[in-house]
Amino acid sequence: MKKNVLEWLEDTAKRLPDKKAFSTGTASLTFKELMEYSRRVGSALIKRMLPSDPVAVFMGRDADTVAAFLGVVYSGRVYAPIDAALPEERIRTILGILKPSAIVTDDEHSSRLLSLKDDDTPLFNIKELREDTEDSLALGEVRKKMVETDPLYVIFTSGSSGIPKGVITSHHALMTYISAYTEVMGIDGGDTLGGQSPLDYIAAIRDIYVPLLTGARTYLLPKEYFMQPEKLFGCMNEEKITAVGWSASSLSLLCSLNAFQGQRPEFLRKICFSGSVLSGKALSCWQENLPEALFVNQYGPTEATASCTYYKLDHVVSEDEKIPIGRPYDNYRIILIKEDNSEAGKGEMGEICVGGPALALGYYGDIERTRSAFVQNPLERRFDDRIYRTGDLGRMNEEGLLEFHGRSDRQIKHIGHRVELDEIETAALKSEHIKECASLYNEEKEVIWLFYAGDIEKGALALALRKTLPGFMVPRKLKQLEELPRLPNGKVDFNSLKPYMGL
């Protein structure tokens, strides 16, 4: 087995030098170009003698961004993708946690970055880095010191205290997942992947690394096409997209927009969906329109490198069917642990815990939170066995397939993103006009609500929230109340708020 993602890139560049690896509507890179580009960026970063801290990458959704990521890896550092569309305050928080050794950006995003960066972290334009010459000796020296458990990236996700968590993952974990995923989906060099997610988001690791392993090409689909189904499917047909790994909510969204009334994505044969529970109604709509395609339901957290289990659909589901999350991927271990720390038996509910090489190394710069989420397997007392407690509840059904049964805390999955409702409340309470507030989720309608008491118009509140939270986390329903209903013990009475949401 290989021990570094760069070996995947180099092997494929040797095997298929002129085949396209990544493309968008305006630009593309072949495997050879991508490798040479990344090596030049890596050489340039080494030459600049930076500290060993991660390098933040603050760029758009382009092939160049992938070259920037891999260039950072060539330099022997960890990359941390940051979505340029995030609100200023969040970017500042992320940079504060990361304390990057440098930030790589492009023409389009450098001015925004300059306006919000208040320290002397060096800033490099990718254009300037790629003009450097390759220093194969220096690259070789770096590589000699690398081992497969070295960290590869830091990806930020919602944290309940209002501070995002940077999940740090190794080469080995990433390679474990991508190999297992590629096998389940049957993806090879003949496939073209249609990328949906922003490149800083965990789901994008499939679009980035599956090509490096298999020689497939990834086409980055424009985000706004997901609201314009004719354009989306038209573009997928033009690019002959054969395989996608999309958020479940984008599949259901396209059904809600009656996307299949027009043309269908003719070449699409492999579809993986993840991120939240997909309704039987939405899945059957896709299955009926693409009867030849393979559908795979994937489940798993960023902390286990995007995934742990998968379920290959073997029948067209009925509208009210609950789709199991299935079986562990190759080289993943799943155990269900009950509240008393004993193992859940068949049919019993337990917390889904993950073990094996795909576990993340932890949360960047936060040993405390790492230790409380990545713990010793309570079923193993004889040697160290690290597991990750997902906080999700699951049960093994009669057929030995895992079913998902929600969460024990206030974390939700909203349009494919993980959201802590506590984080929304913390953000709202930062406004001096808010006396108290409570955030709830209407899962069926995919709408986040915020109930609040305070002297502020909902428009102004939404605007204020937009300054600290990513767009998808801003509640779309804001309801001002005189005061929040309370239970006798003083806690907010969530049940009496539910009627407002039509529940």
Next chain:
Amino acid sequence: MTICKGVLNSNVLFYKKLKMEVDMRDQILEILTEQRPDVDFNSETSLVTNGILESFDIVSIVAELDDTFDIEISPKELVAENFDSLDAIEAMVERLSEEE
């Protein structure tokens, strides 16, 4: 007299139509503002092109417009040109209402 009556009728019709259009615009604005109270829909002209509206905003807005005006916004209508501004959305709703 007949002529006068004709003029009067056409005036009434004109004002009725004008009032309907004003109502329609207000209703659309209400739907949009309900979904996104933070956006100034009277001035924005690149709602989709600049990514101000997210895809799940569009889904909610389309469902509300379909219900309120008894129209069916088909996938063929779901293009940025029809959703980039209040004017564009109004023009689309008006066109689809007349087709019904």
